[in-house]
Amino acid sequence: MTTLPPGVTFIERGWLSSNSILLQDETSNLLIDTGYCTHADQTLQLVTDVLGDRPLQTIINTHLHSDHCGGNATLQKYYPKVETLIPVAQAELIDIWDVDALTYKPTGQHCPRFIRTGTVQNGDAFTVNGAVWQAYAASGHDQHAFILFNTESRVLISADALWENGFGVVFPEIEGIQAFDEVESTLQMIEQLNPTWILPGHGAGFGDIHAALGRARSRLKQFRSSPSKHGNYAAKVLLKFKLLETQTLRLPELLTWAETTSYLQMLRQEYAANLSFGKWFDYLCRELEKSGACHIANGRITNT
Ligand SMILES: [Zn+2]
Known part of the structure; x- marks a missing residue:
């Protein structure tokens, strides 16, 4: 101090x-x-x-x-x-x-x-x-x-x-x-x-x-050395920010928000074009849960 x-x-x-x-x-x-x-x-x-x-x-x-x-x-x-x-x-x-x-x-x-x-x-x-x-x-x-x-x-x-x-x-x-x-x-x-x-x-x-x-x-x-790491980090930060703002959402609600958020669309096209938006979204949510940034249960995602 x-x-x-x-x-x-x-x-x-x-x-x-x-x-x-x-x-x-x-x-x-x-x-x-x-x-x-x-x-x-x-x-x-x-x-x-x-x-x-x-x-x-x-x-x-x-x-x-x-x-x-x-x-x-x-x-x-x-x-x-x-x-x-x-x-x-x-x-x-x-x-x-x-x-x-x-x-x-x-x-x-x-x-x-x-x-x-x-x-x-x-x-x-x-x-x-x-x-x-x-x-x-x-x-x-x-x-x-x-x-x-x-x-x-x-x-x-x-x-x-x-x-x-x-x-x-x-x-x-x-x-x-x-x-x-x-x-x-x-x-x-x-x-x-x-x-x-x-x-x-x-x-x-x-x-x-x-x-x-x-x-x-x-x-x-x-x-x-791996711009996709930054892309992944950016996508997770945007999702986490939404969770910090709303605290808890039904997963489909968060998905709808994500689909209409053009930075997330751009990041998927650049770094995860082989995945559908839904699959990429699921992957990101699981990654966030693994890092302790959220909890997923009964179709809801909750900030932690
Ligand atoms: Zn800033």
Whole structure:
């Protein structure tokens, strides 16, 4: 455990909602990432618990996956004057709310519409409580993601670019956009920043950066040598996410959802074209059960 710099509150969540980080001083405050929409009321509660009567001034999203900005709409309603800053390259997509390009539709996930008032780009810096947090473009898991680093404390807000155990699915790869090199460049950049403590997008904060980078690189090596491993992992992550969201479903309901989720269709065509969708789906569900991620009985699949 490390002592975070004054004014930094790490709000750790589970795997459905991303973690949030609140930076504050006497005159300003800023929230990084807002979780998934089904937890939006909880997110608001957690934020008001820290801020009390003071209004939230700024939301920053490290990237626009549904589990990182799903609380934006609720927070904007509660705090009508809040500024909302998103990665600059996606400003137009948010303005026209393109659910395909923003991946909400192809992942079969939900994100209530919100507005952005500004953008973040590589090199932008935010000063709160005298500490400067600088944004670094960190593509790989997501093409437009960024991470935030404070040089004095050497604390890094890594989003899904680096977790204690790996990193998030390399989403561009699902669409056939090669991004494993970008994952590697981002890991290299993190190594060069040389943080002493990381606040990740999911999971607990951690300090053994060297070990985490080692695990991430060995995972990346596996994915590179066998892209189907990554494809399989991505498909299971999408199914598990749906289970985290719904907790329990009849298997045919989950199958229907999966069949209409275009990323899953694309993954099957790329990596399991020899299997029917139903057979591939059964295989993935069994794999999830074997790893302890769900329980299947009497035609129902339940999150565990
Ligand atoms: Zn993500």
